[in-house]
Amino acid sequence: MNALTSEQRAIYEDILAGPRGRLDPPLAVWLNSPGLARTAQELGGFCRYGTSLPPRLSELAILITGSWWRASFEWAVHAPIAIAAGLDEAVVEQIRKGIRPDFSAQDELCVYDFASELLNERRISDHIYAAAEAALGTTGLVDLVGILGYYGLISMTLNAFQIPAPGNAKPF
Structure with a gap:
């Protein structure tokens, strides 16, 4: 340094x-x-x-973004944090595999649907927006978009500069 x-x-x-x-x-x-x-x-x-979202939902958004970008470093760091924050291990594994998880919590389903639709369609349909706003509130939605954008920047940086996962784990 x-x-x-x-x-x-x-x-x-x-x-x-x-x-x-x-x-x-x-x-x-x-x-x-x-x-x-x-x-x-x-x-x-x-x-x-510092967002209004609880760590469980923030980490879910981070995992969805890291998985979408196939950012191995991001995934390897945040998967254990997400589980420690309360996400079910089966949900984490389904996201890693690109499978739509079976959520037991409605707020997790709303984050997943909102994030997935925004990443894949580059827009949010009215019914996904309404469900997410009901679950998270407007501030929560703004914070969610911020998390998705920031961790997209992280994932792009990791991929562009070919940063390997710790221990060279290749989760994808």
Whole structure:
């Protein structure tokens, strides 16, 4: 880390002092563009730790995004976090395999349908929107879209710079 500019070092220190406490690969790549790194790590702090969604639903959205992008690093990091946050292991495995899960919780189904439709169709149908808004509220929907967008950026970064999963696990 000695080769960092003063601006990069300041961002690096902010990352270490924040809730992450470490420099994960997408952030390490982003440090090559300090403006992006600063802005993205602040957005990421909110998307990971500060939204109105409970961790179980945030992690579900992260897994859906990571699976859609086939971002092995993202999946390997967040699958255990999602299970610890309360997602059923069978649901996590079905998402990994690209199978529509059998949800027992209505709010999880709403997040899945909303995220999947937005990623696949690039739009949200009226009935999916209405169900998700009833389950999550407008603020929850805005936060959900933010999570999907931020973790799309992470997944694209991981894939573009060919960041392998920890231990070279290949979940997809």
